[in-house]
Amino acid sequence: MFASELISHTILPVRTADSIQAALDRMAEFKLYHLPVVNDSQFLGLIAEEDLLEIRDTHETLGNVSLPMINPFVYQDVHVYDVIRIFDQLQLSIVPVLDYSKNYLGVISVHNILSFTSEIYAVREPGGIIVLEINNRNNSLSHMAQIVEGDNAQILSSYVQSFPDSTRLEVTLKINKTELSGIISSFERYNYQVKAVFNSIITDNGTEDRYNSLMNYLNV
Numbered sequence: 001m002f003a004s005e006l007i008s009h010t011i012l013p014v015r016t017a018d019s020i021q022a023a024l025d026r027m028a029e030f031k032l033y034h035l036p037v038v039n040d041s042q043f044l045g046l047i048a049e050e051d052l053l054e055i056r057d058t059h060e061t062l063g064n065v066s067l068p069m070i071n072p073f074v075y076q077d078v079h080v081y082d083v084i085r086i087f088d089q090l091q092l093s094i095v096p097v098l099d100y101s102k103n104y105l106g107v108i109s110v111h112n113i114l115s116f117t118s119e120i121y122a123v124r125e126p127g128g129i130i131v132l133e134i135n136n137r138n139n140s141l142s143h144m145a146q147i148v149e150g151d152n153a154q155i156l157s158s159y160v161q162s163f164p165d166s167t168r169l170e171v172t173l174k175i176n177k178t179e180l181s182g183i184i185s186s187f188e189r190y191n192y193q194v195k196a197v198f199n200s201i202i203t204d205n206g207t208e209d210r211y212n213s214l215m216n217y218l219n220v
Contacts, residue, residue: 003083003097004076005141006116007106011094013038014047016063023047023062033093036107037062037069043104045069074099074165080116083108093179122156128180128199132171132192136162141171147190148175151182170195 013036014023023035027049037044047067052058055065074083075095085112086095094107118124132144141158148155154176161170175183178199187194 001080001116002076003074003080003095003108004105005077006080006083006108006112007097007126008109008112009106011107011109013104013107014062015039015108016044017061019059019061020052020065021058024052024058026048027052031110031111032109036094036096036104038104041103043073043098043102044073045071047090047096048214074095074108075100080113084113084117087113096181108212122174125156125174125176126178126199127156127176130173130175130180130183130187130194131196131198132173132187133195134169134171134192136167143190144173144187144192147186148173148183149191150186151177153177153183 011030011032012026016037016039027033027035033049034046036046045064047069051067055172070090072086072092073088074086076097076099083095086092092110094109096107097105099105141155144158145155151198155173157174159172161172163170180197180199184194184197
């Protein structure tokens, strides 16, 4: 996915003619800590909420005050992974998107990135999670997929985490079923170390019934 596909069309930039208060109100509306300053289609930089809050006269225009501005941006055809890297490195709440003529196209908000991440890792999909600890020489996702599919299941998403000064890797698998005992046994049979297991199975221990009974009693 490219940066241009994640642009938010509801978050509008501010202009140098806008007031400090207008910029603060827009940040509050969209729950952001940064906003782009754009005159016509020219991107001038990002302003930060913490800098605006230091100005006493909030009716003053942005162009009439001395504000520190940073100039991070991505081009429209940058891969989304590079966008995530900039969010992480610079701790931004938005990242501007420009074309190759440096014209402003829009912004990607951290909320867009969270939604995208949730989608690619199948966070909304029901299922279970298995965390494996393996040697980096045994990092064969195709073999892991065969084990999972042998139990009539599928891997919805996966990611690998490495550790400094270690040959060990942590592989997290999101699987489209919550009953994972058969898959776990298969992984252990092939000498995979199962580090953790998570699923959405809820055991009914009567707590909810007791809570509802108490609420009914209190409402009498």
